[in-house]
Amino acid sequence: MNDALMTDTYSPSAQLSIRNVTKVFHGKQDLFSKLSGKSSADFVAIEDISLDIEPNTFVTIIGPSGCGKSTLLNMVAGLSDTTVGEILLNDIPITGPGPDRGMVFQNYALMPWMTVEENIRFAVETVYPKLSGKQMQRTIKEHIQLVGLAGAETKHPHELSGGMRQRVGIARALAISPQILLMDEPFGALDALTRGFLQDEVVRIWEQQRKTVIMITHSIEEALLLSDRIVMMTRGPAARVDEILEVPFPRPRHRETIDQHPAYHDLKAEMESHLFRETRAVEEAQLA
């Protein structure tokens, strides 16, 4: 199971390859900050993480709060640079953001002044400026239907519930047909029931499209329901990958029956003990 941790052997078939990546947030150490007593030390958020992700797999990242999950995902998105190491997408190093990676944000990040349709159109138009009006319209409509938003096209985000807004977020990310979908706690701001609905939607859509997905979550059940592999990170600072779990459940999966699989409870217990141990260590460190 720990093959992926062997940093010297990279999988040749990997679509995304994270190689010995370290991220340091540099503190303020110039003279002015020192004089004004506002200097801060460098902070090593994650250290020497390597991870290969095969095409068409659903990978979730789970770890204690503040360990650097978002930091890692933002580097994959190209929104922030790696300090050491590199991230390869189809063997080409990532140097910045690009439409080959679609991003779903925790707080939806929809433009409030655009309707549902306009939000999606903005994405499609930006990535495919040469698309004909007809094709554009078709793409938009397809994705609105894909996430079950038909009828809400002309609504503005503030007129929609959180669950509906995140559907728009997902439709927008998929509409540009990215190679990889990145989701940072996409359901974190939703109530349990809505969360369940959206997970089911994601299961359905994923089985239709089988896109590579990297998703961050805090929910063990969510990770088990959705993923092929679960990457468990240690606490920060200098967070690492602790263990990678393979999730063997057959697809299509259903939330009602998934816990009947013989491996379900062992996997769940293992994740719980990992998260419990790391989170308690974080709290102890804060008390010390």
Added chain:
Amino acid sequence: MALSKPTGTKFYGGERESLFFNENVRAFLLFVGSLIAFLLLWEMGARFGVFAKGMPPASTTLKELWWWSTHPFFDNGPNDLGIGWNLLISLRRVAIGYTLASLIAVPLGILIGISPIAQKAFNPYIQLLKPVSPLAWLPLGLYILRDSEQTGIFIILISSIWPTLINTAFGVANVNPEYLDVSKTLGASRLRTIFKVIIPAALPSIVAGLRISMGIAWLVIVAAEMLLGTGLGYFIWNEWNNLYIPNILVAIFIIGLVGLILDSIFAALEKFVAFGRNS
């Protein structure tokens, strides 16, 4: 229709507001009551000589108000001009000066908001010039432009530029970083990001700035016109020279009313661009 279905709405307890006594009706009654009381006290006070000599009673003032509003457009030379003309003259000056100010302030504000360097470079000018009283520019304007009309417009411009400029720069600099991340992950060009994301995102701030600027322009024009020769400000100045107080009161009322209308237009505009955001 509700009457034909007597069992249509159920009553679930709680205080049912009577039609004739809800909050709005009460506020209106209080408004009317206090207005009548005020006018009565004014009328009495003036008739029994409680106020300064020459202070007109309410009835005279209201009669004048009626007369001026029913004869807005006559023209017997600059010192005897209908209040409608004076109003239009003031509005025209404000419109030109304010539009010019906005045309400078909005693009410059966007530039300053986008670029931290421009922000640092221009901030000293803004901070230094913003607190200067508009009237302090008057002599300079008259000297440079040698024209009272242009000077009036110049004063409006220079005094109404700052709130729009500052608010625009603030709005642009504080666009929700998630919107920018969306734009970046899509690979949008800088120009597309500015026009499709940054400006619409900053629009509530920009309109709020435009609203404050409009309020200032309307405040300043009256003061400036006292020294310039036409317009509502001059109307007041002229009536002061005639020592005819009712017309001054009429002008104050009209200035207030027009200011109120201008402000409501911008308040409506703010609502229109808010889309659920509260700014």
